[in-house]
Amino acid sequence: MTISDNEILSLIVDEGNDVTYLSDIENYKLYFVNRKGLEILGNPGVDEWYGRPCYEVLQNRTGPCPFCTNHLLKEGSFYEWSFYNEHMKRNFVKRGTIVSFNGRKTRMEFAIDVTKICDMEKMLKQELAVQKVLIDCALALNRESKEGEESIYAFLNIIRDYYDADRTYIYEINEEKQVFKNTYEVTRKDIKPQAAGQMELPLSTVERWVETFRKGQIYYISSLAEVEDKESEEYRMLAARKIESLLAAPLVLEGEVIGYLGVDNAKENPDAEVLLRLAPEFVVNEIKKRQIWLAAKNSGYMDELTGLGNRKKYRHMIEWLEQQYQEEFGIVTADIDSLRNINNAYGYAWGDHMLKYVAQTMTKCFGDYVYRIGDDEFVAFCLDIDKDHFEEEVRELQKSAKWDEQLQIAIGSSWYEGECDIDYQITVANEKMHINKLKNYKRGGGQKSIQKYRGVLADNLQREIETGRFVVYLQPQINLKNNQIGGAEALIRRLDEKGNIIFPNSFVSRYEGDEIIRYIDFFVLESVCGILKKWKDRGRQDVGIAVNFSRVTMMEDEVVEKMRAVCKRFGVEPGQITIEVTESIGMLERDTLKQLLDDIQKSGFRISLDDFGSRYSDLALLSLADFNEIKLDKSLIDRLEIGGKPRVIAEYVLQMCMELKLTHSVAEGIETVSQKAILKNFGCELGQGYLFDKAIPVSEFETKYLGF
Structure with a gap:
């Protein structure tokens, strides 16, 4: 049919807010787009759409649409269909026909925007599906x-x-x-x-x-x-x-x-x-x-083999002690070394006999409050007794449970005075037990197969170190006042067979358990000495490096002399090296710990108290040595922005550092500008964390921070 301009405009007006347009059937040129359509397109100027192909303007395509319905349209009737316009991001119900406009066959299309209806339908369908x-x-x-x-x-x-x-x-x-x-x-x-x-x-x-x-x-x-x-x-x-x-x-x-x-x-x-x-x-x-x-299923309270209380009864005992018992008491932990090896070598009957022997021996010393809390683990509480008498009972237990070729028992103890939680005191006893276990292994005697096994592990680890499977990375410590480099911490990384980096949380605890971590610790120290020697040769002696030493390594005989010998071999002053010790080292005997810290400091090394403010925080440690540095634990930093208790603790710790005239206070784990600002305001000197940089290869550190 032929239609005049006025008739077309009349039809368009009749369609109200529908999207309406006219385009040439043969060359696709647009002749008209109504107000609604132009709004959806962002109100382009006439020169931006008039005479251009409809597939460019309406569909953002470079050629005719593969879904074009021109071939379905007829003069004198309307064709109807539904369509989602990817360019406009809208759903439409469409009606189209062919008209004659200025002597040309022209497509006239009216499109009703039903996007909201479709979205609602989709949402309802999704809700029904979820229900x-x-x-x-x-x-x-x-x-x-x-x-x-x-x-x-x-x-x-x-x-x-x-x-x-x-x-x-x-x-x-x-x-x-x-x-x-x-x-x-x-x-x-x-x-x-x-x-x-x-x-x-x-x-x-x-x-x-x-x-x-x-x-x-x-x-x-x-x-x-x-x-x-x-x-x-x-x-x-x-x-x-x-x-x-x-x-x-x-x-x-x-x-x-x-x-x-x-x-x-x-x-x-x-x-x-x-x-x-x-x-x-x-x-x-x-x-x-x-x-x-x-x-x-586990409602029983007794261990069937030994007749002792089981772990459930042990936890009930702790609850009772925390809530009702007001007096001091002693805690003893013990375990049988390598029970699995004993079972394999001599049979389970012999292993069971040893378990019963330990249970009877501990009961004889400590009465009814003895518990078997694991396969080879025991805990005893000694009530209504003074500290001297308790320590005498512990010595008696050590005599009664002396080790021989088949039986070796490690024992630890602690005295609870109500100063901190009972679980912590049990951890202290466990730490002492593990130290005694290490001493047992060092004595030699029996357990030859176990020592041989550890020797194989040590040989394998040393071979991996020699072949470059371990590398040292440096994480910068930034002066919060001037944003300059203030130091670095050396961190170990392991490389797998494909060269992928493995982080220490995947291997350090295992090496500590196998008591071969000392090879890692001294490899890091030697690497750091090599780095400092190179820096010295290039005229940079103003940046020190912190090194972590495991508690297991620190208990090694003459460990400080060995550390000093490494520095001497490289011609490096120990004062450039900070030895980081975690607060868990505070579980050692005070006299032993004080002697160790004194030896480290007298040898010229600096000492940093790492992880300060974590669960095992012990302010009494500060009185044992003149720590050169206190390092705030990440758990405190993470909660600084919340305010309240974490912020108060951090502020007072840093204030204490200044009053004690410590050389440095360091905050680790800084990740936000806000955390940095709070710590700087509190007087913290050095910051370490992802806000500044992660641990990076030595060469990259030297380029970024030393200008080499």
């Missing part, structure tokens, strides 16, 4: 199954199917080891799931996750490329498991984060967080049920 999934989850978890495990796996499969994910899983926090540990996991058929308990994720690796969880929020990664630090343990972990996207929802019980529910590589509904906001409650309820089931 159905939640009902299915509730039904799955209510099914009867042994210890609830089958029902949890059914629950995880429902979540996985909804997201069409590679895997869904539950990780729970192991407070003792400070890790997330996998407890349940389901995967696609072509992906092998990890066995329960085999995957550990250190909390330090995913600090951002934990912080998000504590805020009650879901941790979301839409793409692995979002992780900025490609050298971080978080990135390595995600890449190793081929996780491109992640949804992780916190599991919270009585206000505490106890784990998280995770979804990897969701291909459907990746933005549907509502399910993961509601589903964790089902999981937490299931964990509660499991805890109740386990409590019922």
Whole structure:
């Protein structure tokens, strides 16, 4: 049909706020776009759209649209269809026809914007789908199954199917080891799931996750490329498991984060967080049920083999002591060295006999308050006794439980005076027990197979050191007043067979347990001396380096002489080196500790009290030596911006440093400008943390901070 300009405009007006346009059928040129259409396009000028192809202006394409409906349009009738415009990001219901305009066949189209209706429909469908999934989850978890495990796996499969994910899983926090540990996991058929308990994720690796969880929020990664630090343990972990996207929802019980529910590589509904906001409650309820089931299963209080109280009774005893017992008392811990080796070599009957012997010996010395809390671990509480009498009983126990070729017992003790929590005093006793265990190994005698095994481990470690599998990185310490370099801390890194960096939390504790950590400690010291020698030759002696030494190494005979000998070999003054000792060293006997610290300082080394303000903080340590430095623990720095107690503690510690005229105060773990400003205002001298720089290779440190 032929239509005049006025008739066209009349039709357009009749359509109201619909998007309306005219375009040539053959060359696609636009002749008209109405007010509504121009608003959606951002109100371009006439010269920006008139006469240009409709596919350019309306669809942002370089050629005719493959979905063009020109061939479906006819004169005298309307063709109707629905369409989502990717360029405009809108849904439309359309009506189109062909008219004659200025003698040309022209497409006339009216489009009703139904985006809001479609979004609402999508949202309603999603809510209905989530409701159905939640009902299915509730039904799955209510099914009867042994210890609830089958029902949890059914629950995880429902979540996985909804997201069409590679895997869904539950990780729970192991407070003792400070890790997330996998407890349940389901995967696609072509992906092998990890066995329960085999995957550990250190909390330090995913600090951002934990912080998000504590805020009650879901941790979301839409793409692995979002992780900025490609050298971080978080990135390595995600890449190793081929996780491109992640949804992780916190599991919270009585206000505490106890784990998280995770979804990897969701291909459907990746933005549907509502399910993961509601589903964790089902999981937490299931964990509660499991805890109740386990409590019922282990409701007994006695160890069947020895007749002693078990770990449950031991915890009840601690609660009673904390709440009702007001007097001083002694704590003794003991364990049988290498019980597994004994069982393998002489049989389980002989191992059981030894366990009974230790139980009887401890009961004879300490009465009824003796507990077997692990396979080879014992704890005793000695009540209604003075300290001198208690120490006499401990000496008697050491005589009665003397070691021979088959039986070797390590013993530790502490005296509780109500000055700090009982768990801490038990930790003190445990530390002394481990030190005594180390001394037992050094005596020789029996346990030849164990010593031989440790020798093999030491040889392997030394070989790895010699072949370059360990490297020293430096993390700068920045003067908070002038932002200049003020020092550095040496940190060890291990390289795997492919050259990937492995961080110390993955190997240091193992080497400490095997008592071969001294090779790492002295390798770092030698490396630092080599670095300082090079700096000295280039005229830079104003930057010192801090070195960490394990408590195990510090208990080695003549350790200070060995440290000084290393410095002498490289021609480096010990005063350029700061020996960092953690507050856990305060668990040693005071006389032994004071002698050790005095020897270190008399040899010219500087001493830093590391991790100050952490759980085992002991102000009494400050009276044992003139520490050159106090280093505030990251746990204090993390909470500075919150205010309240952490900020007050930090302020008073730094004030104390100034009053004691200590050379340095250092804050580690600074990550924000606000933390830096607060610490600077409190008088802190040096700052260390990701705000300034991470630990970096020595050559990079020298270029960035020394200008080499």
